[in-house]
Amino acid sequence: MALTLYNTRTRRKEAFQPINPQRVTMYVCGPTVYNFIHIGNARPAVVFDTFYRLLKTQYPEVVYARNITDIDDKIMKAAKDNQESIADVAERFTQAYLEDMVSLNTLKPDLTPKATENVDAMQAMIATLIERGHAYEAEGHVLFAVESMEGYGKLSNRSLEDMLEGARVEVAPYKRYAGDFVLWKPSSNDEPGWGSPWGYGRPGWHLECSAMIKAHLGDQIDIHGGGRDLIFPHHENERAQSCCSQDSEEFVRYWMHNGYLNIDGEKMSKSLGNFRTVRDLLGQYKGEVLRFALLSAQYRSELDFSKALLDQAKASLDSLYTALKDCTDIKPDMTAPMDAQPAYKALLDDLNTPIAIAELHQLAKALNKADAADKTALKGQLLRCAELMGLLQAEPESWFKDSAGEAGISADEVEALIAERQQSKLDKNYARADEIREQLKAQGVVLEDSREGTQWRRE
């Protein structure tokens, strides 16, 4: 089965052909740790995690790196505002991020490089760029000279003239050319920094990814991912740094960018302030619900974030888990080949998760209707297809009985009321039985009677 994906650089879908089929490399831009991540930040984490899972089914080794930007002016500001050290702020939000990633059921990347641990590699790259005539020093800064690179702007599909025409930024006086960007900038004594041939200072934002890719993955990688808003300037500049510091026209084979998460039709962003943190949402919804919602649209599309979206995600998962709950005693066959699975094929086509999810529903429906003999295979197919998307990995029992956020009525209390209701039913006291049903319903607990007894679940 061939994997195809949309390459931002060429602006079309291409068959995926890794540089080395024995070892596929993928780098995704992680967070700048100055705050909790918002649900929009979670989208690339979930999308590329799914892509990572998919790649692992096709290649013997996949090396996935997702960085942590732990030195940045925004972190410095947060530290100042909170009267905390920069290291403490970075550490605190790094831990929070990793916890959020666990809640969203993302696999741990193979590498999680931190900017502050790779300053040497960054300085080495700066030195090379200066040596090769692509960078220059000015007033304590080192700047990348964009005019020195043929093809600058190729990734984001824009020309230097066009960019400057619409420019809304003031041009620093020490720049030779308005579009030049910072590789190294000076720090004052009370600011964090490192000694360097260009003075005490700190790296520019774009540099860390270039340097860490080179240091940890090599001169060329297969896939580089991130949100659409990183295409320019971040990835354009990364490309400039990497390509110009070595003799290669491209250092990334496939650039992949996810679309925005919107709120009321507008991009969710920290600067607009219209965001919801993952942390906050986890108080009301399980991580799997958030994950499902993020995968309910194809990754390049915009996705409108709303309560309705999450409620629908929850309802869909309830329906899928119901199918699993009803065959808890069936041992799934997890060995059948995946190649023919429609859900798998859909994912191989540029990660078409909406179709893959639709196929999950088809499998669940087939499972509900199947004879006992067929359930083993169908349950296995459902679980394996879902696993590719990081879904349906919980026990149905806990899915339905664990509460999402604040604990409501306890399981023991529910069981006690069910017992009382059972007795009421035996006594033909249906009024009391219905009263208990209503009482539990009001507390978010639904009862389901069957021949085998009464089951319950939280809504």
Next chain:
RNA sequence: GGCGCGGUGGCAGAGUGGUUAUGCAGCGGACUGCAACUCCGUGUACGCCGGUUCGAUUCCGACCCGCGCCUCCA
């Protein structure tokens, strides 16, 4: 000003030059003490106007509307 994306049934969201997913919600039915779950049935929607075509939601052109990047941002 430059570059780019999108407008699909009540909502979400795929897809296709002709047989028009999927989920949620709704409606009818089976099942049920009641209910839930499940199952069965039920919805010809593709912004507007032209063009190409035997046939367009799908291709081409104009238009309208929304959004994004060009500044930190996933």
